[in-house]
Amino acid sequence: MSETRQTARPAATRRQVLAGTGALGVGIAFTGAFSELFAGSAAARGRAGYGPLVPDPDGLLDLPAGFRYKVLSREGGQLPSGEGKVPSNHDGMAAFRARGGGVHLVRNHENRVTAKIPVPTVEGLTYDPMGKGGCTALTLDSRNNVLDERVAIAGTAVNCAGGPTPWQTWLTCEETEDKAGTNGYTKDHGFIFEVYGADPRRTGAVPLEAMGRFQHEAIAIDPRSGVVYETEDAFEKPFGLFYRFRPNKPLGGIGSLQAGGTLQAMRVPGVKDLSAVRETGTSFKGITWVDVPDPLAKETPIRFQDFGAGGITHAQKLEGCYWGGSSVYFVSSYAKSAEGSAADHYGQIWRYDPDRNVLTLVIVFGPDTDLQLPGEEPDNICLAPSGGLMVCEDGEGAQHVFGLTRRGEVYAMARGRQNIGTPEEPEWGEFAGVTFSPDDDTMYVNCYTPGTTFAVTGPWNG
Template identity: 85%
Template sequence: MSETRPSDSPSATRRQVLARTGALGAGIAFTGAISELFAGTAAAHGKAGYGPLVPDPDGLLDLPKGFRYKVLSREGDELRSGEGKVPSNHDGMAAFRGRNGGVHLVRNHENRVTAKLAVPTVEGLTYDPQGKGGCTALALDGRNNVLDERVAIAGTAVNCAGGPSLWGTWLTCEETEDKAGTNGYTKDHGFIFEVDAVDPRRTGAVPLTAMGRFQHEAVAIDPRNGTVYETEDAFEKPFGLFYRFLPEKPLGGVGSLQAGGKLQAMRVPGVADLSKIQETGASFDGIEWVDVPDPLAAQTPIRHQDFGPKGITHAQKLEGCYWGGRSVYFVSSYAKSAEGSAADHYGQIWRYDPSEGRLTLVIVFGPDSDLQLPGEEPDNICLAPGGGLMVCEDGEGAQHVYGLTRRGEVYAMARGRQNIGTPEEPEWGEFAGVTFSPDGDTMYMNCYKPGTTFAVTGPWHD
């Protein structure tokens, strides 16, 4: 997320200039087979989007006409549970069905040791008392009124994204590989933890060690056999890997991932760095999965480990991950040769079909030659109920959530208005954690900074 991106990148500078001059447009340039992204969703129809964004007189969130938002939670407010204050740095999130039309939200807090507001430590729910990250859980009624808000897990670190399990829990991911004794931590970090939004004590604070210790970003699960796919957002070369975890107890329900399994990394024959692939539709058969020598990375980070004479395939900024149809999709948010990648791009979406053993480059984002199109650095992505995607663009300058239809049309769905800079040098917190209620009537999303959780309702089905 924001804290990991170099501030002096050429892309960031260009976007900041455009934002200040008002030239930043509301479109995304890309090439690729858009229809591939939406297997299993309803077809979109009619015109793209819901019209232009209307400036919010309260200065929080611009939406199209007919839509409205409710602020569910803001950092610094008191948790309803009385456990302390709402923590900082709202990030990945998921929504689960509650009783009588209600919804349970689980929200990550990407807190490092410097975080302004830590996740309060709670007995029985705290992994490492020195960790400031974790998750909070909100219980909502059918009208998005907050009934409860409490700590779901504490004492973790840099909880960035994650993904829902198939049995209604949240898998929260630590985007760090700091060990005990580093930054004051008393335990090793870099794990996945299972979190039950309804009853957090049911899952506790148990690291799923067999799933690997590395800079986790997101996960997605194959509903057919329980294979878990994992992305790694490593900040320095060698960059991250794309993993799969084969559980000992696939599809076993709450706590089953604690039984262990086998962690493997993806090898694309002849491709050491995915950034080298620039042509959409490029496809690779014979994908190999190589056992990770030391999943706990006791001495050496996994991406540095010896995978044999053929090596392993790396990619910069592996972020969002989700399952659609018969395939898993994952995002490379950007690649920069100046930072060590083999080539440059503004964002890719890849599709891996396990049945075919085939990897395909589906989408390439980017402004290309038109600087009005800020199609850079896609991050959190979710499938929209009406057919299409919602994309949190993790760039600089103005911050949007964009919609992307099956026909390849892009529209602005939301724009943040909370200026965390100055009137002369404005800055806006990025969006994260976009997700929909089980009935598809509400879109939930977070502003990372200042930490704010919104519920957006309106004519989604028009």
């Protein structure tokens, strides 16, 4: 059953930023041209938050006064479809319009072979019976009541993030390069799969091989050209690449990406590692896109392949990715020189303008003097209806969904309260999959561990 809680309403001003939100001690900071991040967001008015977070008496989710949450799904519960249990490790997610003002939610499960609760295998929707990851789909009515919850794809591995398509499907990404014979898998992994939440059998479990086999993280699609941009979250040096996929059948609708295309990697002139760029506003012209020699990485992972004279440009922890206005934005969650990066940072947001062929460093996260402060590692991001961004934190200590306004003000929108550690040494699961309903009335977000999906309603435009 779903759960609904109402936060209390203490007397407090609504226009407070991080220092007064109840997220004391979180040393997150942002520098850069914030307004660039909201291109194409007509509603962005730059408000400075919704006031302090109110402790949740039920110990699940702290929110500002006037906001409510409903628990839609928790790992270990029974799927209404009768296919098994709700899988663990809730990650990337997107919301699509359903009939009668309802919503289809498609949710990733970043399950490895050791997963506590794997995605149940379902005939016709399973790629590799030994894969424990995949997606589930929830159908909600206009009041966020769960009408159905079922397997949308199974037998995949480490489904981390992804992204929506203009034709209302979800591209789920495998964040692994494991091949058949590794970890018991019977097929190669490291692919993107298309999932249609309204009817998963229309897309099935077909890998989009031409889009590359690597440690995928997220995607964003240029709605004008159909070009798909892809991030790679490689775990060791050489780090990941930023890709574009030029489909043979752009914007062709459900199943069109199966027609193949050309995968290319970004080369920034004179830059081998994006972490070396420190000043926001720094731009690079003349970006080149180099064809990937072997997109299936049959012998050699793509980031190790020979891209010819000039090499290729790498970056550590390439994660979130979204389209705004006429540009694609992507996140480097952090860089650490001790792990092989050219320099240290808490996180960067980059903007690539394909019309001008220009790459710009828009935002740098965190103070540049003390990398031990908390508040680092931005991950999933999305545009918010009240203006600005919502950013899922994936670092140490308390875990938050942060808001970021046009003026660069930061506020805490939510804080996880489910302690997965001990009373003496508490730990909290990261947030992931933040997204808004098509009518902008509800924010959906996952707690990764224990896997929990929340619907948050309140005065988003008030």
